[in-house]
Amino acid sequence: SVVAAAIKGHFYKWEVEYMFWSPDGKENVVMGINGRFPGPTIRARAGDTIHIELLNKLHTEGVVIHWHGIRQLGTPWADGTAAITQCVINPGETFSYRFTVDRAGTYFYHGHYGMQRSAGLYGTLIVDVAEGEKEPFHYDGEFDLLLSDWWHQSVHQQEVGLSSIPFRWIGEPQTLLINGRGQYDCSLAAKYNKNLINECNIKGGEQFAPYILHVQPNKTYRIRIASTTALASLNLAIGGHKMLVVEADGNYVQPFLTNSLDIYSGESYSVLITTNQKPNNYWISAGVIGREPHTPQALTLLNYLPNSVSKLPKFPPPVTPPWNDTARSKAFTKKVLAHMNTPKPPKNYDRRIILLNTQNKYNGFTKWAINNVSLSLPATPYLGSLKYGLQGAFDQANPPENYPEKYDVMKPPVNPNTTVGSGIYKFGYKNTVDVILQNANALKTGVSEVHPWHLHGHDFWVLGYGEGKFTNNDESKFNLKNPPYKNTAVIFPYGWTALRFVADNPGAWAFHCHIEPHLHMGMGVVLAEELNVLVIFLMRLLLVV
Ligand SMILES: O=C1O[C@H]([C@@H](O)CO)C(O)=C1O
Numbered sequence: 118s119v120v121a122a123a124i125k126g127h128f129y130k131w132e133v134e135y136m137f138w139s140p141d142g143k144e145n146v147v148m149g150i151n152g153r154f155p156g157p158t159i160r161a162r163a164g165d166t167i168h169i170e171l172l173n174k175l176h177t178e179g180v181v182i183h184w185h186g187i188r189q190l191g192t193p194w195a196d197g198t199a200a201i202t203q204c205v206i207n208p209g210e211t212f213s214y215r216f217t218v219d220r221a222g223t224y225f226y227h228g229h230y231g232m233q234r235s236a237g238l239y240g241t242l243i244v245d246v247a248e249g250e251k252e253p254f255h256y257d258g259e260f261d262l263l264l265s266d267w268w269h270q271s272v273h274q275q276e277v278g279l280s281s282i283p284f285r286w287i288g289e290p291q292t293l294l295i296n297g298r299g300q301y302d303c304s305l306a307a308k309y310n311k312n313l314i315n316e317c318n319i320k321g322g323e324q325f326a327p328y329i330l331h332v333q334p335n336k337t338y339r340i341r342i343a344s345t346t347a348l349a350s351l352n353l354a355i356g357g358h359k360m361l362v363v364e365a366d367g368n369y370v371q372p373f374l375t376n377s378l379d380i381y382s383g384e385s386y387s388v389l390i391t392t393n394q395k396p397n398n399y400w401i402s403a404g405v406i407g408r409e410p411h412t413p414q415a416l417t418l419l420n421y422l423p424n425s426v427s428k429l430p431k432f433p434p435p436v437t438p439p440w441n442d443t444a445r446s447k448a449f450t451k452k453v454l455a456h457m458n459t460p461k462p463p464k465n466y467d468r469r470i471i472l473l474n475t476q477n478k479y480n481g482f483t484k485w486a487i488n489n490v491s492l493s494l495p496a497t498p499y500l501g502s503l504k505y506g507l508q509g510a511f512d513q514a515n516p517p518e519n520y521p522e523k524y525d526v527m528k529p530p531v532n533p534n535t536t537v538g539s540g541i542y543k544f545g546y547k548n549t550v551d552v553i554l555q556n557a558n559a560l561k562t563g564v565s566e567v568h569p570w571h572l573h574g575h576d577f578w579v580l581g582y583g584e585g586k587f588t589n590n591d592e593s594k595f596n597l598k599n600p601p602y603k604n605t606a607v608i609f610p611y612g613w614t615a616l617r618f619v620a621d622n623p624g625a626w627a628f629h630c631h632i633e634p635h636l637h638m639g640m641g642v643v644l645a646e647e648l649n650v651l652v653i654f655l656m657r658l659l660l661v662v
Pocket residue numbers: 286559566635
């Protein structure tokens with residue numbers, strides 16, 4: 118009965134529908150769950166089973182939900198990726214997600230069909246350590262911040278723009294949101310420069326009222342920060358307080374102090390702060406880096422009790438570092454190293470795949486391609502096609518594992534024409550795979566963008582980052598001692614990022630740029646791991662039960 122109670126505790130009935138909402142003070146339509154935006158927070162303990170019965174109440178669209186950072190060990194069908202692990206849930210239909218959250222950490226969930234994440238289909242997922250276990254650090258209280266970006270144009274308009282000739286880019290977001298709350302056309306910090314922008318007239322109950330962090334003096338707080346932005350890379354800072362970074366993507370890291378935190382879409386971090394400053398209020402700000410910003414900072418308050426929240430902090434909000442200071446961003450990213458108890462990477466790899474990231478054209482459409490293949494998802498989900506051997510369901514040829522040696526990553530593509538395909542990379546059970554993500558120049562001369570790559574079903578070790586074209590000599594610089602163990606890693610402009618993972622989770626897994634419009638334009642690949650092993654695993658399970 119204890120077991121039954123635990124399972125019952127994590128049974129949720131969710132209904133997804135569009136609803137009117139004002140995330141930033143301007144009424145719009147968002148995707149809500151059970152009438153809420155963002156969706157409800159899931160909180161469980163490591164080892165627990167989560168069971169979500171998802172009813173699609175959208176009238177004309179399918180839906181799925183992906184549990185970002187949860188590896189789905191032995192449950193590939195619960196990963197929630199449309200056309201990869203499942204058919205979309207049709208309007209009026211219910212689908213049951215049942216999976217184990219095997220490891221404590223900061224995670225989130227989001228739509229993984231079309232651009233539904235951009236439409237607001239997301240929420241927080243926190244896994245606490247198992248009963249009787251302890252975190253490797255102490256804290257008195259906790260806050261969870263889910264960061265996102267918001268456009269006033271609907272995702273349908275955005276999507277039509279991306280797939281039109283001429284191409285219409287979505288542009289920069291209107292507002293940055295913290296826990297689904299932001300302010301458009303007014304600022305919480307207007308008092309510092311009155312002539313520039315209006316002060317927000319907020320009473321507290323509004324949908325766009327900031328989520329304020331109320332703290333007691335002289336305590337330690339854990340702030341969990343996850344980014345589900347559609348586009349923006351962010352830098353977050355807390356006035357007057359240093360942050361001790363202790364977790365990244367569900368794994369503990371070697372703690373390090375920082376004044377500000379870079380966070381790319383798909384990443385999550387935990388930081389510890391100590392409220393040992395003068396008992397005033399302080400600004401928490403998040404601003405755009407990596408792309409030229411046209412969006413004001415997201416703002417909220419660190420409110421030292423018993424101060425009123427209306428007491429203005431002494432200093433204006435922290436200034437976001439220059440968006441194009443990539444040297445600073447790289448230095449920050451390289452500080453993220455594994456905690457000593459993290460699993461170590463195998464010393465050698467069985468297979469190395471080099472993935473060239475380029476922006477190209479296909480019949481006049483603007484696309485992103487990997488080794489000159491822009492991903493086009495098939496009608497039948499890969500997981501089923503692989504299990505039942507449906508050879509006609511997707512391209513059977515393996516996609517290329519490298520790109521032409523003469524390709525100049527520093528220049529726009531000489532031949533910008535790409536191909537479109539649905540082929541997959543297949544791995545033997547427990548193969549150690551190295552992936553080199555190679556960035557390049559986009560279509561326009563002198564432009565190379567930041568792309569955060571996210572892997573489903575696994576964590577990978579980030580063995581290194583480098584400039585220009587990856588060569589075999591770069592391998593000698595790999596960090597095999599304490600590489601961070603993550604599920605999302607960024608590639609910097611004109612650079613490469615080296616990852617290693619063990620293909621030990623049978624299934625069909627998405628691996629893609631976490632920028633929503635980029636994935637939609639084909640910036641991803643699909644990996645498949647030995648499904649026969651899965652059958653064996655299930656048979657064993659049946660024997661045990
Ligand atoms: O995919 C993208 O398209 C635009 C630009 O390259 C063309 O308008 C942009 O900034 C992207 O990230």
